[in-house]
Amino acid sequence: MSRGSFVFTPMALRSLELDEDMLERHNYKKQVASHHFNSYMLKKEVRDRAQFRSGTTLPAAVCQDVVVQNALYTGDLEALQHFFPRGSTVNLIIEPQGGDMRWVCAGEGLWSLSYEQELTTPLHITAGRGFTDCLRLLLQRGANVDLAPGGTTALHESCENCQPECTKLLLVHGANANAVSEDGLMPLHICTSPESLECAKYLLQYGAAINGRTTEEDDTPLHVAARNGLQDHIELYLRYGAAVDKQNLEGLTPLNAACSQCQELEDLQRYFKVCHLLLLAGAKVNTVDQDKRSPLHMACKNVNPDIVDLLLANGACVNDMDYGGEAPMHNILKVVCYKISHQPERIVRALLNHGSIRVWPGALPMLLKHCSESPRTIEVLLNAYSHLKVTDIWVESVPPTALQEHKEFYQSVFSLQLTPRSLQHLARCTLRSFLNVRVHKVVPKLGLPTYIKNYLLLECRGYVH
Template structure:
């Protein structure tokens, strides 16, 4: 390593002294260092930044991990990061540059990143650029990603931030997409009330509704996020189109079905989502549901199947029904709902092979009834009557059954409410 000269060592020490004074919000010492004239106010410092609050990189760039532990920053960036308001006032009065980004972000980006509305107000009052892009292609508004940053977003919008500006990167997200992805209903309401396009498309042709639907399931903690559900409700109430398709032709309902999210599926279906929409591979939402029924421990798959079938979803092709058993063999209520959507089903030799022996024993009464009912023809007159009513109502089945002059138990029967056994 090259040995530093005494002058270089002195500069490093002065920079370190300057940095520590800013972090401690020691405005007097900061002013003293600047007035000595030995350090430029916009000098670039090396700052520990493991959370990448100061840094922003273009997508596709690769950096070794040790490089991501530190960032370059000017004193004004550091004052924002450490909430050193008095020091920031001194730096601004002494002429600090407010729109430079030594490591990809301006001080205004940083203020939004840390949800500091006082700094946002200060920077905007001194003419920080509002719609400036970071190195990764995001405006300050894109960095408002939490409830704590709502006040920051309000100030930006009042000063002219563009709520429909897309990020200048591979995502091309509007701030509404970002709010939907992070699940912040307060930001969604704010953006919509200031003219955000509810059906704006990102690079993948996804709407904010699709984004919220996908991120409503936390795969790490295996829970469903209520805030994302609320975001979807808000978007639908503002006329978001549930049937728009992204580049692979998936709709929001495909994404909700993939998450096995019955709450969101019901919301979308009642808003007019097409239960038969097919993606680029010819898969409808029910096929997505089949793929994940045994992979979502917090889900209630039978409700998802019931919802889709009561909203006129296309049934699984009968010769392929063994795939239902492969996916749902340990969820007999789901199998029951699927079986009862047909007038009759004829078992194939693949049916029994699709059910593991230990699972068959666990649900022996149900599976004995399944094979007995499907092997003997015809099914009961009551069941055939149910099928006839469902066929007549078609896509109106879910809402139409409620209006029939029938006992509530009969209505539940028509709507495929599972009973635990087939007859």
């Protein structure tokens, strides 16, 4: 026996025989499938020609042909021209594979995990993927533009995927700009990203209802745009006459919706511009939702200093309570430690300068504990009092890590245990007490150096005295 050979065992030989049988069966299945496909295409051609001669329109049929589906999903125009010649039916319902798994009853008490199927059509597939030429071909072949087997129309699909050319094409061919999906959404409610602006423009040009409501939340398109911080959409909708103070089922106006949305640092300016546009359009600044929360409550909770300044400048009530008995000051103090990069001290300062209620002195040690990572916030709060009763509990309330990181500031705070507040600070408190809620209006008009005016308005110095 040569060095490059080995002996086959009976088990190895049997395995090779099984592999050979499997290969033969696979080749046979391919031949049968090819025969069935050719037969299917011949029958389809005969059926399409008969339908063309009779002039009748067949109802939508289920298409399970993977070749046709592949052509649709890849945008193969040449293949679609072959599959859908003139006079053929293009009103097909397709059940694609994939999606989420769910339990399905298989009968006789047996259940199995299967993929949840969502019915679609050739129009949905091509419109959602931006295959404009393929979509045009299907529409020219007489596809039903408002067919919605899966609960949404092709127009919903094109708007959701930000395909303006497909959106325009569908509208030109008579798509209903106000079609309602099974989730109660019109196409304009689907425009939730900056890239969907062109789709929204086409929808409005073709008669989309600017104040159309969603079924579940009773939102208007302006609510949706405000919630998503879409400045350009807001400007567009306002030009078309959007109602600026409509309330949804939760009592939210578009301004409330914008303020209530959770905002990361990079989102702050975007939402500020949205709120500015809404207020310029006449939005009411003190409208409350079903929980009695105003836009100011929400802007404080999401720590957007620019929006807080904007709302206060437009007459927001600084001490209104919600159903939970909390004022805007409560909302900002509860989230200081989570939003330090948002400059929460600016909000606390603005609220105090507009006459906000202060923290009960007995709760200041707890405040030190929860806001210790933001010494600037603590500084603003402590400077709103003329006298402070600093005890050992204050020292124990500050975590060691925060104490070490902001050592000089906390030393200035703890030194008040043995030292009274400075005369300069007492003078500030006296003047602020006299002006009360007029501090923010009067102080900027005083003929004083800017340094002193900023001091009266509780500007941070990095210490207390």
